Amino acid sequence: MAAGTPPLVIGLMSGTSLDGVDAVLGDFSHTIPKTLGHVQLGFDPELREELLALNEPGPNELERAALAANRLAEHYTQAVKELLAQTGLRPDQIAAIGAHGQTVRHRPELGYTLQLNNPALLAERTGIRVVADFRSRDLAAGGQGAPLVPAFHAAVFSHAEKHRVIVNIGGIANLTDLPPGGNVTGFDCGPGNLLMDAWCQRHTGQPYDVGGSWAASGTPLPQLLAGLLDDPFFRAPPPKSTGRDHFNLAWLEAQLSAAFAPQDVQATLLRLTAQAIHDAVQRHMAGAEEIWLCGGGARNTALVNTLRHAFAASATPVALTDALGVAAEWVEALAFAWLAWRTLHGAPGNLPAVTGATHPCVLGAIYPR
Numbered sequence: 001m002a003a004g005t006p007p008l009v010i011g012l013m014s015g016t017s018l019d020g021v022d023a024v025l026g027d028f029s030h031t032i033p034k035t036l037g038h039v040q041l042g043f044d045p046e047l048r049e050e051l052l053a054l055n056e057p058g059p060n061e062l063e064r065a066a067l068a069a070n071r072l073a074e075h076y077t078q079a080v081k082e083l084l085a086q087t088g089l090r091p092d093q094i095a096a097i098g099a100h101g102q103t104v105r106h107r108p109e110l111g112y113t114l115q116l117n118n119p120a121l122l123a124e125r126t127g128i129r130v131v132a133d134f135r136s137r138d139l140a141a142g143g144q145g146a147p148l149v150p151a152f153h154a155a156v157f158s159h160a161e162k163h164r165v166i167v168n169i170g171g172i173a174n175l176t177d178l179p180p181g182g183n184v185t186g187f188d189c190g191p192g193n194l195l196m197d198a199w200c201q202r203h204t205g206q207p208y209d210v211g212g213s214w215a216a217s218g219t220p221l222p223q224l225l226a227g228l229l230d231d232p233f234f235r236a237p238p239p240k241s242t243g244r245d246h247f248n249l250a251w252l253e254a255q256l257s258a259a260f261a262p263q264d265v266q267a268t269l270l271r272l273t274a275q276a277i278h279d280a281v282q283r284h285m286a287g288a289e290e291i292w293l294c295g296g297g298a299r300n301t302a303l304v305n306t307l308r309h310a311f312a313a314s315a316t317p318v319a320l321t322d323a324l325g326v327a328a329e330w331v332e333a334l335a336f337a338w339l340a341w342r343t344l345h346g347a348p349g350n351l352p353a354v355t356g357a358t359h360p361c362v363l364g365a366i367y368p369r
């Protein structure tokens, strides 16, 4: 890479929630990267529907996937342009865009994970170098290809004396264990928001339960909760990762009875997310002293309160990463900017202790400007 390349990188994350793209512009000249700008650009309903449909087998998938990837690249381009306008920066001042793409299948047990994206089109449209396809190299090295954010959590949120756990509550929830001394581990622990979102959409017409207030109006159903928690994924030892392939409405419906009130099911789903997180910390992150939440689920007040209540038994405080200098909703996008910055420097981005890969790898492919 040319000497003097400015440490300004754009991160684009469109995650399993399928709510749109989160875009941040990070300045990596500081240990805690500075977020110079951020944009959240929601998908139009038609694109969201198509991406959701592409999560399952269907007719003419190859062409539909290719066309959806092109539309995603145009959507990402708009987010990048808004970010440049917001910060007053030119494309040639940006070292790279780290573009995760849209996961539509995640089947590490079959040896693949698939993120729709068109990095060539994104580079062409923006005039900025693009780093993309972050997960496949880790899979090639025998890993799960996910989660990848633990390395970023370790670089930015570790503390010399405090044993911290970072919890990302996106569509799926994942945890990073940061004991002092650096023995970093992490894994996906189960659903974050995606089941709550789907149930809320079906019964209220709203894409998500703002503040968790609908869930708070219901009462958790103990038997349903026990049935859901009986899924072997929760008991499986790490490394592990998951997605919509496993946790989806059909998975929920298999356990439902017509007698359940919708708000009680929502309350149960909120409890499921909280309990999966709490159990994962108890089983695998003994001695955790602080729990730090990020991802959109950190804005679900009822969920945060439920987690606070669960961790109160061990006197473990629960707070949002906002207080550590990175706002909860921008952590993931900033992580992909950081991963792109690592790739540009030929530095590995995965953590074998997390993904199960046989060795650290330089992640992704670079599409020149």
Ligand SMILES: Nc1ncnc2c1ncn2[C@@H]1O[C@H](COP(=O)(O)OP(=O)(O)OP(=O)(O)O)[C@@H](O)[C@H]1O
Pocket: 013, 014, 015, 016, 017, 018, 019, 022, 168, 169, 170, 171, 172, 173, 192, 193, 194, 197, 207, 208, 209, 210, 211, 212, 294, 295, 296, 297, 299, 300, 301, 329, 332
């Ligand atoms: N005010 C709020 N109240 C309740 N939930 C919220 C709020 N704001 C965001 N969310 C939740 O956060 C979700 C988006 O989170 P986020 O952007 O972190 O997910 P993602 O990046 O798509 O997922 P993943 O991390 O699995 O890739 C929304 O779908 C919604 O469920």
Ligand SMILES: CC(=O)N[C@H]1[C@@H]2OC[C@@H](O2)[C@@H](O)[C@@H]1O[C@H](C)C(=O)O
Pocket: 015, 016, 103, 106, 113, 145, 146, 147, 148, 149, 150, 170, 171, 172, 173, 174, 188, 241, 242, 243, 332
């Ligand atoms: C395959 C895939 O896209 N997985 C996502 C998803 O969303 C959360 C969780 O499941 C995590 O494994 C991952 O995302 C984050 C950004 C990661 O790789 O760390």
